[in-house]
Amino acid sequence: MKTDQPVALVTGASSGIGRAAALALAQAGFQVVGTSRNAAGVTPVDGVRFLDLDVAGDASVAATVGQVIEWFGRIDVLVNNAGIGSAGAAEESSLAQDQRVFDINVFGVIRMTKAVLPHMRAQGGGRIINTSSILGFIPAPYMAVYAASKHAIEGYSESLDHEVREHGVRVLLVEPAVTNTGFEANAMQPDRPLPVYAEQRHITDQVMAEAFKDGDDPATVAKAIVAAATDPKPKLRYAAGPRAGRISTLRRVVPARAFDKQIRKFNRLAG
Template sequence: MPASILKNKTALVTGASSGIGREIAQLLAERGARVFGTARNPQSATPIPGVEMIAMDVTDDASVAGAVRSIVQKAGPIHFVVNNAGYGLTGAVEETSLAEARQQFETNFFGTLRVTNAVLPEMRRAGFGRFANISSVVGFLPAPFMSMYSASKHAMEGYTESLDHEVRRFGVRALLIEPSFTKSNISHSGKDAELRLDDYSVQRDLILQATRNGIATGDDPRLVAETVFTALTASSPRLRYPVGKGVTLSRLRRFLPAGVFDRAIRKQFQLN
């Protein structure tokens, strides 16, 4: 599928006010799509050239339905959706309350379901559409002390792969984008579990500092945006698109023996 497929097409990018989402929205607009970016408070977001910002809270059914309805009224059918809205939650499993875990899934996972279900019927009837769901390498790797974030991305992976098989015969595809550490504000926009247990404090702090360092020296978000563009415009897209360092991690996960992989993870996170 040539890049010109974006011409005269409408794209929706959730969580577009900063970081990866902002970069994706800007690139798609540069490449010719009419792009709508979402934020809970679009008035406070820095404007993006060529991108129309609208209000959407992905945790609220009425907000999602209203935003999609508004886009369709302004621009007609939505052809491309990038489900990017989300945040990170840090803390050991034992430190994480059920309420905190539910909120993590409400945004990272169920938010994607809400947006997808609001857009999919028209895509199916039109016989064309693409969903690019922003997962992570922790959608196929463990993430100690970010277990609920990792679990939400594991859920995203199973959901997207299953959805893709269901809708492919209608000319619709659901695809996974799997970044590794990427320079963004996720460490600032994330949340910490309220409970803090001393037994976990040393390892938790070591891992969270390593995570912050990884983000600070991570891949450029433009690389993620280019990968999204490739996925949306490919004539025969594949299901998974690892990004940057995620390509190597994906191969290691697939080909390393389980015991070797387990030891490597524990060494990486200083869990021994």
């Protein structure tokens, strides 16, 4: 099945942003392989092959990347989209739970990147597109560990991009705002809840539920991912939609004290 078409590998493609991205890349002319922890249970997507993948497992990552190379002889684009949410006050989650979030959201990206980089360097080009978030550059009370994982991806991606650019490889960030995917419903809840945070945690859950209900369509993020995959002169960061663009601009231009006040107001925090 060797091909002259560009090949894209999309993690976390069974639903939401990943599914929309896989479909959009296929429509843009890519041979697309999507991954899921249980590929057999995934509803088919036109033009997309599915493979099982656990981004938290070294052997699983190696097997999946190896299979794609065996099929097509190349990987031109890797979209690191698989991730997990977490909610609750930072004090309420065990270290083991925090490590689980990082093992998927951060080390999952690192595992996949290390697996594809040798192939991309050998072929003289490629793009690694990491799904970050506006929470990669703004604070998120009662989502501190998740925000920390996205901040980590921002630093990793920008640093790595400088290292591999001379080899024809780019590492790019797509930064969605709140997206209507049901992501919040599957977020990991704190395993050590404390009464002192219960009321504010409940308020924050309500705030986020309202925000997600009015969130962007996953297709908005998919459009940004396709742009990152195909732009002749790619940007380091792609704000996924007008809302993400506005928040990115505000973060840069609004004075720190005023921005801090707005974060507290949005999250209905006292003081």
